[in-house]
Amino acid sequence: MYRTAFVVFALVCSVLAIPQAKVDENIWEKLEQTNNVNVLVTFKKANTKAAYDRFHSLRLTSREATLNAHYSILKDHADVVQADVTAMLRKIAPGKKHYLDVLWISNELIVRDADKEVIDMLRNHPDVDSLIAEKIIPLETVTHGNFSVLDENNIMNQWGVVNVRAPTVWENGNRGENVVIGIIDTGARVTHVALSDTYRGNPGSNHNYNWFAPAGQLPIPTDTHGHGTHVTGSAAATHGLGVAPGARWIACRGCAGAGCADLDLLSCGNWMACPTTTDNQSPNCSLAPRIVNNSWGGGQNNPWYNGIITAWRNVGIVPVFSVGNSGAIFCASVTSPGDQPGVVGVSSISENNQISDFTSIGPGPNVSQKPDVAAPGQDIISASHLYDDELHGLSGSSMAAPHVAGVAALILSNRPYLSVDEVVNALKTGAAPHTPLGRVCFERSDNQRPNFHVGYGRVDAVNSAR
């Protein structure tokens, strides 16, 4: 009798059982090779629209209030939706090493170092919609130049800095003061002589709110690759390397190796909209940057990062992206996210003001206008990640984007009240002509304005930062 009842109860349970969440095949494949994987958890009741509607209904008058309301509404919403799952995962049994990273912008959850048992717990939880494997996005390939030592007795402004006419703006007392530029890249050598003074954590080496490495939560800025140190230099280094040497930089390590894990890039996107301590605690949204420079990308017409881009724009952060290095021979070679409508997409020019052979060009998806502007990206000398006084030459549209980030900093230093669209407009309307090569894409010649090679032209700090 007792037993029959139990059997019936068990049967009813299995019939009513909630279907298991969808699990990306790549997760099982990885678990055959390794014990722990990083996964993205999506939720059935994520409903970020409800939270965004609430945010947009508010009348917020200061940037600080906007940043704080944006974070607290979205984060509170995510916490409610994710509560059951995070409570389950936080009861970590001995031997477990997984740790959590709540993506409040998209109401998703990164679980790092999850083992098979944790994956099964997640898969069987009724609130979980799917489990997605981490993917690697290439860091834009660049050609490597040689190294030379910085000559402290003979500091000269690099050609890119001169090309965008930054020194003329500096003479008028604007070197990008009071503007913070966020860099999502391979990290940065914070002790480099041209970078240490402009790091927001200095003086004092205070890395909280100024540095974040989502994978591993490294407490100190590091760059084992070189790409990030170089681009950080072009945006905000001293010693003639950077466009805005009065600005301050902060960095998030979205690219921990030769590529960038998509989950790290998402985590960095969240961190930029509300920075935290190096161990991802105690957020302080007032410390968000005004500009984020992004040197990675891949694929085309891919909207995967648009949630972050929209969130940045909501809180007045200008998203600058390179358009890629697929070559200027074939039209429509721009890569994502640089090809998306919400970003400033940047192509590269050389010292003689011509389009670089390696740079991707437009148009963007649906024959949209891309790139938006061009900037120096060929044979760019900047800081090296290997020694504190060394310089390194690199080429790539990756090197062009930080020049635009630097000019945006000069614009915002003069006029801090500008909206994202107004900054983008200032970049476009102030852009100067390049040297056309008589090339045509989709019936638009490269001497028309805008065109699909350099957009509105090459950025010019004097015209734009008035």
Ligand SMILES: *[C@@H]1O[C@H](CO)[C@@H](O)[C@H](O)[C@H]1NC(C)=O
């Ligand atoms: C190294 O770089 C410097 C500065 O750009 C250049 O003048 C020199 O020719 C380069 N040397 C080699 C071997 O590439």
Ligand SMILES: *[C@@H]1O[C@H](CO)[C@@H](O)[C@H](O)[C@H]1NC(C)=O
């Ligand atoms: C956040 O940072 C701002 C700017 O440094 C500071 O004034 C404020 O006290 C910080 N807020 C908290 C809660 O720590």
Ligand SMILES: *[C@@H]1O[C@H](CO)[C@@H](O)[C@H](O)[C@H]1NC(C)=O
């Ligand atoms: C291009 O057009 C398609 C179909 O109308 C649309 O779904 C997509 O969002 C568009 N992409 C861009 C970047 O405008």
Ligand SMILES: *[C@@H]1O[C@H](CO)[C@@H](O)[C@H](O)[C@H]1NC(C)=O
């Ligand atoms: C800026 O973005 C460009 C293009 O995405 C990238 O190549 C470059 O490394 C970034 N610069 C900085 C300073 O992050």
